Amino acid sequence: MGEVLLKVNNLKKYFSITAGVFQHTVGYVRAVDGVSFEINKGETLGLVGESGCGKTTLGRTIIRLQDRTSGEVYFKDKDVFKLKREELRKLRPKMQIIFQDPYSSLNPRMTVGEIVGEALLEHNMAKRNELQDRVVKALEMCGLSSYHIRRYPHEFSGGQRQRIGIARALILDPDFIVADEPVSALDVSIQAQIVNLLMDLQQSYGFTYLFISHDLSVVKHISHRVGVMYLGSMVEMADKKELYENPLHPYTKALLSAVPIPDPTLKRERIILEGDIPSPANPPSGCKFHTRCPFVMKKCSEEIPEYKDAGSGHFVACHLL
Amino acid sequence: MADDLLAIHDLRTYFYTEDGLVKAVDGVSFKIKKGEVLGVVGESGCGKSITAMSILKLIDPPGKIISGDVIFEGINLIELKEDDIRKIRGASISVIFQEPMTSLNPVFTIGDQIGEAIMLHQDLDKVNARKKAIEMLKTVGIPRADEVVDEYPHELSGGMRQRAMIAMAISCNPKLLIADEPTTALDVTIQAQILELMRNLKNDLGSSVMLITHDLGVVAEMADYVIVMYAGKIVEEAEVVELFKNAKHPYTIGLLQSKPVIMRDEDRLNSIPGQVPNPLHMPSGCYFHPRCSHAMDICRESQPELKEVCEGHKAACWLYEGVI
Ligand SMILES: Nc1ncnc2c1ncn2[C@@H]1O[C@H](COP(=O)(O)OP(=O)(O)OP(=O)(O)O)[C@@H](O)[C@H]1O
Ligand SMILES: Nc1ncnc2c1ncn2[C@@H]1O[C@H](COP(=O)(O)OP(=O)(O)O)[C@@H](O)[C@H]1O
Ligand code: SF4
Ligand code: SF4
Ligand SMILES: [Mg+2]
Ligand SMILES: [Mg+2]
Numbered sequence: 001m002g003e004v005l006l007k008v009n010n011l012k013k014y015f016s017i018t019a020g021v022f023q024h025t026v027g028y029v030r031a032v033d034g035v036s037f038e039i040n041k042g043e044t045l046g047l048v049g050e051s052g053c054g055k056t057t058l059g060r061t062i063i064r065l066q067d068r069t070s071g072e073v074y075f076k077d078k079d080v081f082k083l084k085r086e087e088l089r090k091l092r093p094k095m096q097i098i099f100q101d102p103y104s105s106l107n108p109r110m111t112v113g114e115i116v117g118e119a120l121l122e123h124n125m126a127k128r129n130e131l132q133d134r135v136v137k138a139l140e141m142c143g144l145s146s147y148h149i150r151r152y153p154h155e156f157s158g159g160q161r162q163r164i165g166i167a168r169a170l171i172l173d174p175d176f177i178v179a180d181e182p183v184s185a186l187d188v189s190i191q192a193q194i195v196n197l198l199m200d201l202q203q204s205y206g207f208t209y210l211f212i213s214h215d216l217s218v219v220k221h222i223s224h225r226v227g228v229m230y231l232g233s234m235v236e237m238a239d240k241k242e243l244y245e246n247p248l249h250p251y252t253k254a255l256l257s258a259v260p261i262p263d264p265t266l267k268r269e270r271i272i273l274e275g276d277i278p279s280p281a282n283p284p285s286g287c288k289f290h291t292r293c294p295f296v297m298k299k300c301s302e303e304i305p306e307y308k309d310a311g312s313g314h315f316v317a318c319h320l321l
Numbered sequence: 322m323a324d325d326l327l328a329i330h331d332l333r334t335y336f337y338t339e340d341g342l343v344k345a346v347d348g349v350s351f352k353i354k355k356g357e358v359l360g361v362v363g364e365s366g367c368g369k370s371i372t373a374m375s376i377l378k379l380i381d382p383p384g385k386i387i388s389g390d391v392i393f394e395g396i397n398l399i400e401l402k403e404d405d406i407r408k409i410r411g412a413s414i415s416v417i418f419q420e421p422m423t424s425l426n427p428v429f430t431i432g433d434q435i436g437e438a439i440m441l442h443q444d445l446d447k448v449n450a451r452k453k454a455i456e457m458l459k460t461v462g463i464p465r466a467d468e469v470v471d472e473y474p475h476e477l478s479g480g481m482r483q484r485a486m487i488a489m490a491i492s493c494n495p496k497l498l499i500a501d502e503p504t505t506a507l508d509v510t511i512q513a514q515i516l517e518l519m520r521n522l523k524n525d526l527g528s529s530v531m532l533i534t535h536d537l538g539v540v541a542e543m544a545d546y547v548i549v550m551y552a553g554k555i556v557e558e559a560e561v562v563e564l565f566k567n568a569k570h571p572y573t574i575g576l577l578q579s580k581p582v583i584m585r586d587e588d589r590l591n592s593i594p595g596q597v598p599n600p601l602h603m604p605s606g607c608y609f610h611p612r613c614s615h616a617m618d619i620c621r622e623s624q625p626e627l628k629e630v631c632e633g634h635k636a637a638c639w640l641y642e643g644v645i
Contacts, residue, residue: 050508050509050510050511051479051508157596159596160596187364187365187535187597188364188535188537188576188579188580189364189575189576189579189592189593189596190592190596191579191580192578192579192580192581192590192591192592192593193592193593193594195581195590196589196590196592199589214508214509216509216583217538217580217581217582217583218581220581220583221581221587221590244583254510255509255510256583257513258509258510258512258513259509259538259583260512260516260536260538260539260541260542261538261541261542261582261583261584262537262538262540262541262565262577262580262582263541263565263582263584264541264542264544264561264562264565265562265565265566266541266584270513270517272510272513272514272517273510273513273514274462275464276478276480276481276511277478277508
């Protein structure tokens with residue numbers, strides 16, 4: 001066990017649903033609904049789950065890009081939500097995010113040099129005269145060159161834009177990076193380039209990642225540990241090898257069995273789940289997965305299964321265990 | 322051949338854009354047998370969708386099919402008038418598009434849309450068309466089919482919309498189903514449901530499927546025969562097991578190696594350097610040469626032809642010149 005960098009304790013983030021001219025709150029979307037976990041320094045924690053299950057919301061909330069509803073997030077033992085203004089300003093550059101969409105996340109009217117250098121100036125982390133050097137260095141670390149500094153985002157391919165997004169994050173010398181589906185919008189051959197880059201940077205600079213993706217193969221490749229979310233809850237988390245070889249939660253088993261394998265000679269048992277994901281505004285009672293679970297029992301719709309350690313840090317929430 | 326349902330010969334579809342000529346599909350030939358699933362793979366922009374749309378003459382200006390034959394059951398679709406091809410669209414050949422929202426009409430209920438397709442191509446009245454629509458929705462595993470039939474597309478989740486599209490596409494028992502990235506926008510568990518559905522269609526009705534995807538896993542699972550496209554051309558083709566076991570073209574090999582596999586432990590992914598060429602500025606010779614680690618002088622000078630490199634396996638690459 002390494003040193004804990006980030007500790008999340010029973011974190012909740014609800015969004016209110018409003019209606020009518022007076023925008024009365026008529027309900028809540030429970031995007032993140034009581035999640036606890038830790039991330040060690042230098043580690044990559046992968047986060048998987050189907051669309052809408054709360055991955056992005058979790059990633060954004062733990063770096064305080066938005067407020068929480070309740071719960072705590074400790075970054076290096078400091079409660080991120082209790083920080084004073086000045087402390088928060090100092091912490092900001094240490095926690096960065098890389099976005100899914102390399103097309104919309106870069107300002108089309110700024111040059112690459114301005115985009116990458118902007119945050120450094122904002123945080124008073126560089127003098128104007130050393131800015132250029134720092135930007136060039138960050139671009140080079142991401143496989144771009146000084147030649148690109150005066151160009152605009154639209155002149156770049158998707159993979160290159162994602163490199164710009166990474167350069168913008170790492171120029172601030174962060175400790176922790178939330179990578180939110182950083183390769184999902186890219187073609188396979190380009191995905192591999194970006195995944196390799198992220199892994200190389202971690203090797204060299206010891207970055208800690210929360211790597212969000214719905215692609216279980218990519219997550220397996222890049223992560224040390226992996227968490228599985230369903231409707232705002234963490235249902236299972238374990239070391240990568242353990243999770244992929246010995247999944248305990250029925251949802252994780254179904255997810256893994258649904259991943260198409262690029263080997264036409266392989267014949268596998270497939271668990272086909274029925275139906276769609278229920279709405280997070282009105283989640284099922286008890287175990288939220290009970291409406292689709294092949295092993296559902298009477299108890300499952302009545303009691304919420306406890307999220308607990310099933311042995312050597314393999315956490316799971318299911319009444320079967 | 323008697324068991325070919327569709328034969329495409331030397332198809333070329335170009336776009337005459339303001340910036341210049343884009344050869345989206347540039348001399349593509351292939352066949353689909355009866356009851357076969359043809360997988361078409363390649364990265365975005367390589368011409369997969371335009372190939373599919375050309376089959377049904379769905380190309381709008383500035384695009385134009387400039388040459389080629391598309392022989393479907395002995396008829397050359399390219400030579401058909403709009404009225405005649407419309408009778409084929411949605412009946413003997415139906416399409417599931419990449420983005421279900423663009424092909425479902427937002428102002429009509431799901432039932433109206435499926436029903437209309439049924440009435441157009443089958444001799445059923447409104448009441449029976451509606452019954453058939455509900456039956457089709459049930460076939461594709463939509464819960465509450467008798468309610469969903471009266472709902473509008475925006476009221477359905479992505480997975481349900483995609484299934485409604487499939488219901489519409491298979492309602493007339495098509496002989497050929499063209500599915501353009503039918504699961505790309507969906508989560509894996511929903512993807513598994515949709516793939517299962519397409520497999521049943523093939524097994525129960527003996528339909529042929531042209532399955533376009535960039536996911537090699539989906540191809541391995543579904544396809545009988547695979548063609549690999551790069552920059553508007555087919556660069557490799559073979560039966561699915563042969564292609565995955567014995568890929569020849571450096572692009573195909575690169576694609577296979579850049580994808581992490583859930584059941585394997587790889588230290589490092591083998592990425593293909595660079596990116597797909599700008600369609601307005603294609604490289605000389607082999608279009609893949611700027612990214613190919615085997616590139617030789619001849620590759621920069623002259624374009625390799627798609628040729629048989631071993632029995633039933635074709636590749637367009639100078640490395641295999643003269644092997645057969
Ligand atoms: N309306 C259009 N005008 C100009 N060029 C076009 C048009 N539609 C497609 N193209 C070009 O044709 C080529 C092939 O496009 P196509 O959509 O078939 O690719 P694809 O492989 O299916 O890509 P994707 O996976 O992104 O859908 C691309 O270079 C594309 O830019
Ligand atoms: N600003 C918002 N207002 C209302 N609902 C939101 C907002 N952001 C996210 N949600 C909802 O929260 C849930 C989780 O969203 P998100 O975190 O984006 O999931 P994911 O990234 O896994 O797709 C979804 O149901 C989404 O619609
Ligand atoms: S608690 Fe019950 S419904 Fe939930 S995953 Fe376990 S067995 Fe299935
Ligand atoms: S023809 Fe040459 S450049 Fe093209 S794929 Fe073959 S070896 Fe590579
Ligand atoms: Mg997201
Ligand atoms: Mg396409």
